[in-house]
Amino acid sequence: MKKILLSFLLSVPVFGFAQSFQVNLQGQKQTAMGGAGTGLALDEAAIFFNPGAVSFLQQNGVQAGISPLYLKTAFRQTGSNLTEYNKDKIATPIMGYAVFGSPANRLRFGVGIYTPFGGAMHWKEDWTGKYTVTSLDLQAIYIQPTLSLKITDHIGIGGGLVYSLGKVDLRQALPINQSNGQPGTAQLKGDTKDFGWNAGIYVKTEVGITIGVTHRSQVTANVKDGDAIFAGPNSLQPTLPTKFTAALPLPATSSIGFGFYPSEKLTMALDVNWVHWNTYKVLAFDYNNNTTIQDTESPRNYHDAAALRLGFQHQTTAKLALRAGIGYAFTPVDDGYVTAEVPDADRLLLSAGIGYHGTKGFGMDLSFLYEDVMSRKQTNFESGLSGEYKTKAYIPGISLSYKF
Template identity: 25%
Template structure:
């Protein structure tokens, strides 16, 4: 393959690789928070301050006073709905002033339904505990039709992460708990989009990326309990990911036909850090009040850095954001507990930088749940959430073959409309 051909393949791959960690989810941008059914029932309003195995993702200190063993397993069915609508997207091919992108102007329900599993296990002496959680904090699948107006920005996307968090925690004095953990995270991504040929009379070309890699971050937290009040503070670090894989381009015609082929590729990006503050207050023997604030360090996802031979960076320009949640636990009797909560989360995407692969926006999360203690050692949890997303513009300009003489800008003008999601979850906790 010639140097010119390689340069054009890499240029075509640039816009694709820039989407490596993108996706729509249910906490913020491409982060999934459904790692505890108990927590979901109160809209994740008390997790950093609560104790036991189900809070280990938010605060590793939560397991410090475990005596014996605890384990939990969860599964969440995520059912998103919504429309991604074209309001006048234009393709500017070389030598033209631009023309309508064409294709189906409405993409309905482009984010696939899915099932999100998670679980954890821990063992402790009452003052010292060891545990491990397995979660999938960044996972999604989107599927736009081949004739969608968004096809040059997004076609099919599949992102899967596995986060393994080994944890140690201890309680130096009664009521004080401290914990730390490593976050060993694997990413596996398959992403694709269509490419405009130089004439609108020709069918589209296509490009796809496959990549994967392992990287490491850390978590730390502290909890303090005095009387009916529990306070928790925790921090989860950003993780810099490196994906190694390949980019394949096919279907280009005419002067672009020589650019079809496969080339090795590597991209680096960072997930956000999280700083969590949580309070739980036992107002009565039956009623516990919860509140939680999370600051997300999405500004870490500011660029996608591409390695040799391209050696360039693509701006993402995410901003730090917040979520706020309040909720209750109400113990009906020693075996049965009810929960409810509300959460508001702001999007880290900007109104001038949002694309169809990340149709994210501010959202409200309304949740309810319950737990039933079936025996001394087994509890069953259930929860349901309805998430309402604000309508938002999709208008991030991209370009096929960026940086070459055939650069083809895509002037995106669309909107996310009527978006919502149901999340239905079941889980079990076991003491041993």
């Protein structure tokens, strides 16, 4: 097992996948429960899922985890009999949380590191859509110091400042043929550093149901002076851009979640997420030299989209917990705007997992998430690329934790 994990770690250390380029792999327990957890005070990952619930955690603890993500997309151009697949690429969104402060006190502290947005889509260099994208690597790692206050024994509030570290690397073939007949290439890469916030309320009702409401703000990832690496015909090379500016909104998410406890051993979680994708109107690139390459403004026109998540945890023994979940995420992408770098569609999520917690505070949680993205026939308004996409994702995950 160690060997497998190691080989995953050696591959590209980024990215994920859940709804467009949003990633929902922030805690192994929650991932195993269909991604639900806003209305629970389950573990340290509450720093992400609901900062208000952190003050209700019974113990302090630290945890670190990883979810190696394997996604396979099939594409077939309209009218063609050939199916093309993206390259095998394992992305590895990471997560780590620590909660401090005396559990007896009303005020608790925490810090979280997680990967809420990302994407790793690599196509073959000569595939049908090469002039739209050959690869996209995108990741935003959020670092979130958090305060959580138990106002009464029934209500907790919490919030954290988000510092986002982003990276983007987009490549495509350049539709300008060199004298040998080969197309040129274009690569855009840059880093971003931006701020946002995450806040939540957690309510433990008299009737034994817990409720959480959270909002994670939008972070606008601004790439300033990113590197535009164009390789074109010699006669045009001096006129090609070398720098670019772009802004990508990482949208806000509002969530409401409920926790039910039908028996001492069984916990149920139900979440509804509302992702404010409507701010993603255009993807614009502003180049420093427009002699040959014009600035681009690609319409995206995403709309807000919901995700529904239902999860179960069965504390089978004092040490062993079994988990399962199901979810459904609606696509924010309208027909005509689907692109090959994020071939999005409605998706069904199925998950399962297991947790083992020893007596000395050490624990391990494993999850497995399967995402079935519905097939979608699309003709992109902008590129004219027309075909059918079908994606499946397989995401095992592991985290190690220590409670104190």
